Amino acid sequence: MIKIIMHGCNGKMGQMITKLIAEDNEIEIAAGVDLSDHIQNTYPVFATIAECNVKADAIIDFANAKAVDGLLDYCVKTQTPCVLCTTGLSEEQLQKVEETSGKVAILKSANMSLGINMLLKLLKEATNILAPAGFDIEIVEKHHNQKLDAPSGTAIALADSINEELDNEYEYKYDRTQERMKRPKKEIGISAIRGGTIVGEHDVIFAGSDEVITFSHTAYSRGVFGKGAIQAAKFLAGKPAGFYHMSHVIDAQ
Numbered sequence: 001m002i003k004i005i006m007h008g009c010n011g012k013m014g015q016m017i018t019k020l021i022a023e024d025n026e027i028e029i030a031a032g033v034d035l036s037d038h039i040q041n042t043y044p045v046f047a048t049i050a051e052c053n054v055k056a057d058a059i060i061d062f063a064n065a066k067a068v069d070g071l072l073d074y075c076v077k078t079q080t081p082c083v084l085c086t087t088g089l090s091e092e093q094l095q096k097v098e099e100t101s102g103k104v105a106i107l108k109s110a111n112m113s114l115g116i117n118m119l120l121k122l123l124k125e126a127t128n129i130l131a132p133a134g135f136d137i138e139i140v141e142k143h144h145n146q147k148l149d150a151p152s153g154t155a156i157a158l159a160d161s162i163n164e165e166l167d168n169e170y171e172y173k174y175d176r177t178q179e180r181m182k183r184p185k186k187e188i189g190i191s192a193i194r195g196g197t198i199v200g201e202h203d204v205i206f207a208g209s210d211e212v213i214t215f216s217h218t219a220y221s222r223g224v225f226g227k228g229a230i231q232a233a234k235f236l237a238g239k240p241a242g243f244y245h246m247s248h249v250i251d252a253q
Contacts, residue, residue: 002237003030005056005080007071008063009045010034013085016226017060027234030056031065046127049074057237060229065089072100081105081236083229085112087153100242107236109246110153112228115217116202117246120161123204123215126164135208137170138189142201146171150192158204159188 004021008014009032017039021027031054032045046052049071061071061084068086075082084097087110100106109117131137143157151174163170169188183184183189205212219225228246235249 002027002058002234004057004233004235005049005052005054005059006032006043007049007059007067007082008034008086009041009043010039011062013226013229015039017062017229020223020226020230024230025029027230030054043074051056058083058233060233061085062229062238065093068093069096069194072096072106075106076100076103078160081239082107083112083232084108085225085229088149090211098243102116102241104241105233105236105239105244106242107244107246107248109228109232110157112193112232113219114228114231114246114250115216115227116154116157116169117250119180119204119215119246120157122242123161124165126206126213126215127162130206130208130213131162131166132207134185135206135213136183136185136187136189138191138205138207140191140193140203140205142195142198144197144199145194147194147211150194150201151190152192152194152202154200154202155192158202159190162188162204199251206227240249 006014006017006029018029021029021229029043031043031052033049034045035047059080061082062085065086065088068089081104084106092237097106097108099190139155139158141152143152159172170188173187173189199221202217233250235252
């Protein structure tokens with residue numbers, strides 16, 4: 001039985017994962033971490049990761065960017081692999097994540113959905129065919145009105161997947177209101193929409209002369225992210241130090 005620590009256990013994703021794991025015979029939550037204590041869980045909950053004295057095989061993190069530094073320090077100290085799902089990290093924090101992966105196994109993904117991670121692969125092939133043919137590339141993402149960061153980490157990951165195939169020569173454009181000019185060719189437009197209870201929608205548009213190809217992914221519930229995180233934790237348990245991605249989880253299926 002794989003034992004995990006749920007970092008951010010009383011948040012919406014933490015509670016979703018708690019319910020999913022309760023129905024899974026291969027994994028269990030040994031402890032949780034959350035500043036909020038308004039929910040009664042079946043496992044012990046600590047206010048901070050530094051206070052947690054429960055040994056686990058892996059950590060699933062769906063907390064807050066402010067808590068990531070302490071989490072990474074704990075992972076190194078206890079040699080506990082971590083599935084890092086929190087988005088909105090600073091450049092300094094991203095650098096620390098990379099440095100930490102040299103000491104303990106870290107799996108980081110902007111989106112834990114298996115569908116999104118399959119889309120990342122498909123976009124690379126599409127880019128190699130359509131970009132040289134002169135297609136313009138735009139990304140539109142939609143999320144609920146409670147989401148703090150914009151654009152989403154997933155939208156950036158989709159853009160990065162495309163740009164890697166283009167030798168990172170394309171620039172990202174987030175706002176066109178401050179200039180009057182034709183669209184440059186080497187540009188990826190990224191637009192963010194916030195409203196209602198939209199779980200997550202991402203459209204990648206390749207617009208050419210007289211034809212448009214759109215790759216779309218829609219998440220209808222947070223369950224798709226929770227299931228992906230659980231699969232990632234099962235994969236990461238026992239792995240040596242290194243920087244892992246959801247593509248590794250997909251390839252191991």
